[in-house]
Amino acid sequence: MGVKFAFSGGREGWVRVLLTGVGVGLGVALLLLATAVPNAMQARSDREYARMGPQFGSEPAKSDNTVLVANVDTEFRGSEIRGRELEPEGLRAPLPPGGRKFPAPGEMLVSPALKELLAAEGSALLRERLPDRVTGTIGESGLIGSAELAFYAGGQNLAEYDTGSNVRRFATFQEDQAPSKEMDPVLLLLVLTVFIVLLMPVGVFIAAAVRFGGERRDRRLAALRLVGADGRMTRRIAAGEALSGAVLGLLFGTGFFLIGRQIAGYVQLFGISLFPSYLNPTPPLALLVVVAVPAAAVVVTLLALRGVIIEPLGVVRTARPARRRLWWRLLLPLGGLGLLAPMIGKGTENGHFNEYMVTGGVVLLLVGITALLPWVVEAVVARLNPGPVSWQLAVRRLQLSSGTAARSVNGITVAVAGAIALHMLFAGVQSDYTKSPGQDHSPARLNASVPKNVSLADARRKLAGTRGVRHAVALSDGTIGVSKREPETSMRLTVGDCAALREVAKLPSCREGEAFVLQGRGGSVAPELAESGRRLSIDPTYEGSEEGTKTVWTVPRGIKQVTPRMDPTGWERTGFLITTKALPAAAVSSLSGQIYLTLDPSVPEGHEIVRNAAAQIHPLVNITTYESSQRSNSYDSIQRGLSVGAACVLALIGASLLVAQLEQLRERKKLLSALVAFGTRRRTLCLSVLWQTAIPVALGLALAAALGLTLGAVLLKMADTTVAVGWTNVLTMTGAGAVVVLAVTALSIPPLLKLMRPDGLRTE
Known part of the structure; x- marks a missing residue:
């Protein structure tokens, strides 16, 4: 009977079930996308590995x-x-x-x-x-x-x-199997937290969507009581209506997912693009979504009806509801902290985090927000002072149905709290996965790696004459040591003319044919290796590899000790410095040539002009840009995944909030028409809708910031990292949540104006 009411209740019934279906469908689409992410990432990895050989x-x-x-x-x-x-x-x-x-x-x-x-x-x-x-x-x-x-x-x-x-x-591009390595414990913590934070708002939105049209449904159930239905029967009918909306949402969600799957082939987010064939939901997870969503719809509906008394002559919810209790709402975040507390201080050195405790703790903390927000909204709006008419209309509406207002912003509150915690965690552990070269370079610095069979001097001359190049330094790098049987004695060898060597060391004087030994903080050459007459092998081959060049170089008499300076890459070098003429001719082929370029920032497209010049020298001349830091690939992948997921969740939040707003306006159609008929200005009603959204959103964002900072601090303690708050990220995330809500409010104004007509009073 409930299913029949959902689909045969005339225009009102269809609109109600469509709103529920669209709201649930948006959540289902993102859940299906989440179940397809592991397959998509694995497909990208497998394809990348297959073409490497x-x-x-x-x-x-x-x-x-x-x-x-x-x-x-x-x-x-x-x-x-x-x-x-x-x-x-x-x-x-x-x-x-x-x-x-x-x-x-x-x-x-x-x-x-x-x-x-x-x-x-x-x-x-x-x-x-x-x-x-x-x-x-x-x-x-x-x-x-x-x-x-x-x-x-x-x-x-x-x-x-x-x-x-x-x-x-x-001889083949196929490898037997891709290499597998154990994930760093802190990175695993990041992955788990990212998935929980991105999926929690989806679950919250689905729970809110199945309650669309709740007040009208309860009035229909009261009519059923009048014709003989008992309390249990009305609850089963309500569950049937919710189930039908959830099943329709599954169909919509599947359709949205299939459409989004095809669109994914044309979209690139944060440097990541996919083929539609990558996005195949994992069967067990997809089955879990199909079962869990309708079941959640029924459970949420039955729980919502526990506090409602449906009698034959009306619904006893219009009376003043009992005050919400705080004690059990505090148990949820406290329980989450209790699950996370035993893992504080683990870091990367003390084994893996318990995945179930991490998941349970974060989920309880975020669910605690959804439990605390209705209490906070009710407690605050009950104490709000009178104001303009628009303010009074909004406050009175919130006092009568603060739960509905809290439900509509629960999702964005959870999303913002999780995002704040994640940004704190990412910022805190970033230094552990970032290698700094020791000096921050401007973007106008490039490095050209020259193949061994290409003349380094000619390549430097051509690049130095390229438009936009201010300075070019050519250095050759290699290794030098006692022999291949003593690889631990090997050290760095740098070869160049005097001008180039002055870029890496403080030379009191320099002439072609001289050699120097570097002694500095980065490491010093053992005194016995720098003795005059000591015979050293250039490019010694380590034990087990093929034979090396066996080019011998003799340490000259009176070799000078010099102090290193920051080289063009930002590091202090160690080992020997040899001028070009002091290097045995047979050793030239064992060195790798590097040209360090400084560009003129005022020349447009300077980087591209240099790359074109390098390609004309030889296609194997590789140009790279200096960066102030280099980050772990795994860390970057997780952060990119968070950015893509956050964009999808924010889009879902906006769409679902708009659907919820339209549903609330539709339920208040007669009330709005009556207010207009009595002479209320349209501007006043529009402002009242804005206040009605802004008040719970402001409270929700404040609560999200508080619990997000708490969760972020606990996660940083778990990663054994100093707790620091990036207030810029906190303000950015709360600002993003506020912008989404403002955009939704702006989009709901046109339908609101349409509803504010006198003919809205017509009834049958």
Whole structure:
């Protein structure tokens, strides 16, 4: 009978069930997306690993079924472009994933996104850097995302430019299995907290959505009591109505998810893009959603009816409700703190966190917000002073139904509290996953890695003459030690002319043919290794690897000890400094050349001009930009996932709040029309709606800030990190919540104006 009422109650019934279905559907769509995230991340990882080829073990010998692959990655206006040059060494050479045939020299296969970028009007510099003719596109199996920029180019004579890991020989691109490593305990804590924080608001919204139209439903149930239904029967009928709305929400949610799945192929958020085929919900988790949502709808409806007395002549909820009790509401956050307290101080060194205790503790704290907010709203609005008419209308409405107002903002309160705690945790542990080079560089510093078979002096001269380059320093790096059987004696070797060596050390004087030994805070060379006449091996090969060059260099008499200075990378160097003419000719090929460039910030597109100049020298000249810090890939991945998830949750919050607002306005249609008929100004009613939303939102955000800071402090203590509050993040998150609510209020004004008509008094 309840299901029949839901779908056959005329226009009112259909509107009510559609609102419930849309509200629940939005939540279900995000839950299904959450169940698909593990598969999507695993699919990206598997595809990335599959195209890398075997990373361990010795390289195969040249044969008819091998291919040389050179890493020619580049960057264009901040976007990374994955590039590989391919040179098949036989007719049976393996094709990389996504490739249908090998491109010839002068040809390339590109990803659809790169093809579109190359065709864009402002990409002339990129077309100059990648002049090869496009002969096809890379298939989906060779890309990790629909918006990835990638290309395969035809290579030539790559064996001559062997630069270690930059050029490799493969007989297959398939590896037996992807490497697995245990996740850092603090990173695991981050992952668990992110998932809980992102999914809790969804559950809160679904619980609120199934109660749409609650007051009208109770009046219908009173009519059923009049014709003979008892209390239990009315509750079962109400559960049937809620169940029908939840099932319709499952259908809507599935439809929203399938639409969003296709849209995902065209969207890039925070540098992450996906293919629709990645987003396949994990079957057990999807089944859990299908079962849990209708069950939650029934439970929430029955719990809501516990405090309502439905009699044949009306609903005894219009009388003054009993005051809400505080004691049991405080038990929830206190219980959450109790579960988290035993893990305080664990950090990364004392084993893993108990996943169930972390999940339970965070959930109880966030659920505690939803329990405390109705009490806070009721306690505050009961003490609000009189004011303008719009204020009085809003306050009186909140005093009569503060629970409805609290439910509508519960989701955003939970989201803001969780986000504040997460930002505190991320900010607190960031230094543990960030490596600073010791000096903050401007963006106008670049580094060019030059292949061994390319003249370093010629490359420096060409780059120094490039427009926008202020300064170019060329240094060669290598290792020097006693022998390959004593790898612990190896130290760094830096080679360059006197001007270049002055960039890394304080030299009292310098002439070609001299050598120096560095003694500083970063480490000193053992005195016995710097003795005059000591014979050292340049590029000694460690035990177990193939034979090295065995180039011997003799420590000159009276070698000078010098103090290091910050080099262009921001570090202090150690080891030996040798001028170019003091280096044995046979050792040149064992060194790797680096050119450090300082650019003129006033020259537009300076980075791109330098990259084009480097590509003309040789495709294997790799240009990188200095950053003030380098962060762990796992940490960055989790933070990007949080950003993407937060964007989705905020979108859900806005949409669901709008649906809830429209439902409340629809229930008050006759009241609004009556107020207008009595002469109330429309502006007054619009302001009353704004106050009605703003008061519980302000209280909710204040409560969210308090509990969010508490949860963040506890999580930082668990990670064994100093507790610090980033007030900028707190204000940003509370501001974002307030902006969402204001936007929803603004969008609800047009339907409000439509409802404020005298014909709204008409009844049947």
